[in-house]
Amino acid sequence: xxKIFTVSAVVLLxxxxxxxxxxxxxxxxxxxxxxxxxxxxxxxxxxTDDRLLVQxxxxxxxxxxxNMRDHLVTLGQxxxxxSMGDFDQASTLAExxxxxxxxxxxxxxxVAQYMPKGMxxxxxxxxxxxxxxxxxxxxxxxxxxxxxxxxSLARLSQTCVACHAAYRLQ
Ligand code: HEC
Numbered sequence: 191x192x193k194i195f196t197v198s199a200v201v202l203l204x205x206x207x208x209x210x211x212x213x214x215x216x217x218x219x220x221x222x223x224x225x226x227x228x229x230x231x232x233x234x235x236x237x238t239d240d241r242l243l244v245q246x247x248x249x250x251x252x253x254x255x256x257n258m259r260d261h262l263v264t265l266g267q268x269x270x271x272x273s274m275g276d277f278d279q280a281s282t283l284a285e286x287x288x289x290x291x292x293x294x295x296x297x298x299x300x301v302a303q304y305m306p307k308g309m310x311x312x313x314x315x316x317x318x319x320x321x322x323x324x325x326x327x328x329x330x331x332x333x334x335x336x337x338x339x340x341x342s343l344a345r346l347s348q349t350c351v352a353c354h355a356a357y358r359l360q
Contacts, residue, residue, distance in 0.1 A: 241358040246304050251359050257296055264288055265347065268323075272339060277331035280339070281324045284346070288320035312353035319346045 246254060264287040271280040285291050293299075298317075302310050319342075326342040329335065 239358070241354075241356055242306065242309075244305060244309060244357050244359055246301070246359055250301060250304070253297070254301065254359065261288060261350065265343075265350075268343065272327075272336070272343070275336075277327045277339065281327035281331070284320045284327065285324035288317065288346070289324050290317050290321045292320075293317060306357075309353065309357050312349065312356065316346070316349040316353065319349045322346075 264283055268280045268283050271277070271283065287295075298313070302313070305313065323339070323342040323346050327339050330339040
């Protein structure tokens, strides 16, 4: 109960502060689809951190960050597989390590209770998008359509970026 109260308080505070901020800087925030260089130039110049702090129990925070690092490893392995034309391998990596099949491995049900709704949705979007990529990559193993696979991988990366732009754990 207490925790739920704390989390809602944090959400309310963040909502209030982002309202205040958006009054000052209407164009600046939450552009997950922005191209790389513009986005990084902008975040390098940012002096405030208006991401919402989400509080997890310590063990879960450590575990989540380890999962995150594994997500990044997986993206690299997917790119490597694509570069070698190994679409089946790219597909399997995405589905098993990031896709809907990975939910249990990541203890998604347990973690979800600590997440604000928007963060849960961002997580679901990521898992869905990984499973979509897995399908596109499977098709590419027959059609050789590299461009579609790369476009789908870019959409998957954007789901990582979107959540990172809005939430933090520390
Ligand atoms: C549902 C939200 C969400 C999604 C989706 C998500 N992340 Fe994260 N990720 C986080 C949060 C929150 C942090 C902690 C950031 C902080 O506290 O500054 C994080 C941190 C990380 C870190 C740093 C880990 C560390 O040791 O500090 C990496 C790397 C990372 N994420 C990679 C990814 C990749 C790659 C994807 C997509 C395949 C992804 N994440 C998708 C929420 C998410």
